[in-house]
Amino acid sequence: MTETRKEEFTNLLAANLPMLRKACEMSQTRFSELTGISRSALSVIENKKSMTWSQFLSVITVLDFHPNVKKHVAAIGIDYDELNDFLSGNGRREDARHDK
Numbered sequence: 001m002t003e004t005r006k007e008e009f010t011n012l013l014a015a016n017l018p019m020l021r022k023a024c025e026m027s028q029t030r031f032s033e034l035t036g037i038s039r040s041a042l043s044v045i046e047n048k049k050s051m052t053w054s055q056f057l058s059v060i061t062v063l064d065f066h067p068n069v070k071k072h073v074a075a076i077g078i079d080y081d082e083l084n085d086f087l088s089g090n091g092r093r094e095d096a097r098h099d100k
Contacts, residue, residue, distance in 0.1 A: 001086040006053050009078055013059060014051045016076045021046075023069045024062075034062045 021031050032039040035058040045051045063069050074080060
């Protein structure tokens with residue numbers, strides 16, 4: 001997965017995080033406890049609409065445990081198959097030549 005694609009995913013998730021968190025029926029406080037992201041940082045993400053890749057991974061992990069929310073995540077354009085391939089190590093590495 002390219003850095004550009006990671007940025008696309010993080011931007012999509014950040015822009016839709018308030019709606020997704022509410023679909024989980026969680027307060028910012030509870031969501032921050034589960035993700036390990038401070039409540040103040042979560043508020044910044046929700047207002048500025050940007051997050052880091054590590055924050056993305058924490059958030060997507062929590063959302064993944066809410067089956068009714070997974071359809072919303074897919075609907076905003078995050079491809080679970082592509083993400084799963086990348087995270088399992090099966091995805092094509094754009095930077096494989098640098099691993100030598």
